[in-house]
Amino acid sequence: MCLLNSRLFGPCVSVCRWAHTKEKGKPLMLSPRTNKGMAFTLQERQILGIHGLLPPKVETQDTQAMRFQNNLKKMTDPLEKYIYLMGIQERNERLFYRVLMEDIEELMPIVYTPTVGLACTQYGHIFRRPKGLFISIRDRGHVRSILDNWPESNVAAVVVTDGERILGLGDLGVYGMGIPVGKLCLYTACAGIRPERCLPVVIDVGTDNETLLHDPLYMGLYQKRDRSQAYDDLIDEFMEAVVEKYGQDTLIQFEDFGNHNAFRFLRKYREKYCTFNDDIQGTASVALAGLLAAQRAVGKPITEHRVLFLGAGEAALGIANLIVMAMTESGVSQDEAQNKIWMYDKYGLLVKGRPQETDANQEAFVHDSPGDVQSFLDAVNTIKPTAIIGVAGAGRLFTHDVIKAMGTLNERPIIFALSNPTNKAECTAEDAYKLTDGRCLFASGSPFGPVTLSDGRVLTPGQGNNAYIFPGVALAVIVSGVRHISDTVFLEAAKTLAEQLTDKELAEGRLYPPLSNIREVSVQMAVKVSHQSCPPILSVPVFSLLINLLRLVQVLIVNSI
Structure with a gap:
């Protein structure tokens, strides 16, 4: 494993930014990669043949x-x-x-x-x-x-x-x-x-x-x-x-x-190429990280949760399968884990014998009917989930009644409205917090601002953004030279992300670290995933060294882009 992979970092530590380009004069200014506008010094303007092509001020x-x-x-x-x-x-x-x-x-x-x-x-x-x-x-x-x-x-x-x-x-x-x-x-x-x-x-x-x-x-x-x-x-x-x-x-x-192509291409290519599907695996990882963070506030392990999905496409199935992996890692059987997960799509609950066909990818989450369920609210009241996760992209289907029901069933209900963009989210952060008296643990796919409750508390909703996952995973894959990306990579990424959330941030309502910390999150994730993928290579001292090296290289890249 090359820690300073040239394909990743390139000539980032060269003394002169233009030592590797033949461009001179106006073409250099027209290229976004070499142009720096009014920031060219007088010496650079003279050497590069652009003196007089800019106003005399150096900014x-x-x-x-x-x-x-x-x-x-x-x-x-x-x-x-x-x-x-x-x-x-x-x-x-x-x-x-x-x-x-x-x-x-x-x-x-x-x-x-x-x-x-x-x-x-x-x-x-x-x-x-x-x-x-x-x-x-x-x-x-x-x-x-x-x-x-x-x-x-x-x-x-x-x-x-x-x-x-x-x-x-x-x-x-x-x-x-x-x-x-x-x-x-x-x-x-x-x-x-x-x-x-x-x-x-x-x-x-x-x-x-x-x-x-x-x-x-x-x-x-x-x-x-x-x-x-x-x-x-x-x-x-x-x-x-x-x-x-x-x-x-x-x-x-x-x-x-599309759903069908996403799953079959993942199956077809994952063992032959260095590839992953962000909508299936990246979304799964960031959602699982939110659940792992939420369990710290709820006080019960993930194996004790019941999860009801609104939507049964690639995002829902990706999240569900990674939750199953996390549960089985904690000691429950795969069947037991799958039985804790339910899905509700545009036709209703995924249950055996319903008229509409289910996709082969959904079969693990098709259960015996729990009774007469005519709506998503009925599903909530019948299944009594500890968490509802919206990934249907169909708008505000976590109605006030649904949110109130979750608040009645759970002391700390988990409500994830993950559909993007904002107008497709299943509910707003304000509704989720205010209708549960600030007790819910909320995350969304698109950003929502802080919510002030009637008692003066201010809660900052977490954004379950895939950007917490795919840059760090990509950094790990490129640095470590991994050829095939397993689901274990995304399980490790989820655990690493959840670990980055402080108790203070959790108390503020967050389920993810502030986005302002995302570069440090990516470094930690890259190192942890690399360590998981190449354990014989990364001893604890090398593990610590790699964190510091990646931080240093990020600084060098920022200064050289």
């Missing part, structure tokens, strides 16, 4: 950041903020990551959920400059040559989507590019992985979204989704081309594929 990056922050404060529309922020990324990458990392708690909801969802729906209308690689079904047989067109030759991580299930917004086709772009921004901001080592990709096989198919500004193929063998052949060719060009240990993260 510090602090001044540039102040200008950026002042402009951002004048904006009230989230989409306007997104456009401005991503415009900075297109012009001055170093400044972009500086301001993002310094104010991650404020800006993550702009570059990631929930605003990125809105940006995806408007992608063709706000388009300025292409980011990432676009591969269509018409490119079969030529995927490798398209990868060769990407200007970076030392890619360590790829995030790919086919745009079929973008957040809770459905099929957005090629407009889904905003998701891998946003994810990889957080690889850098949260884990210190250099941006040029990251490649966002959209696989365009069409869209079933009729609105987009009739939109003259849509930028993808005007055709229904290709669901034939040609689709599978294209994904196979893509996977093979990536590892052929960048190496067998290249991380490939799947994002926002």
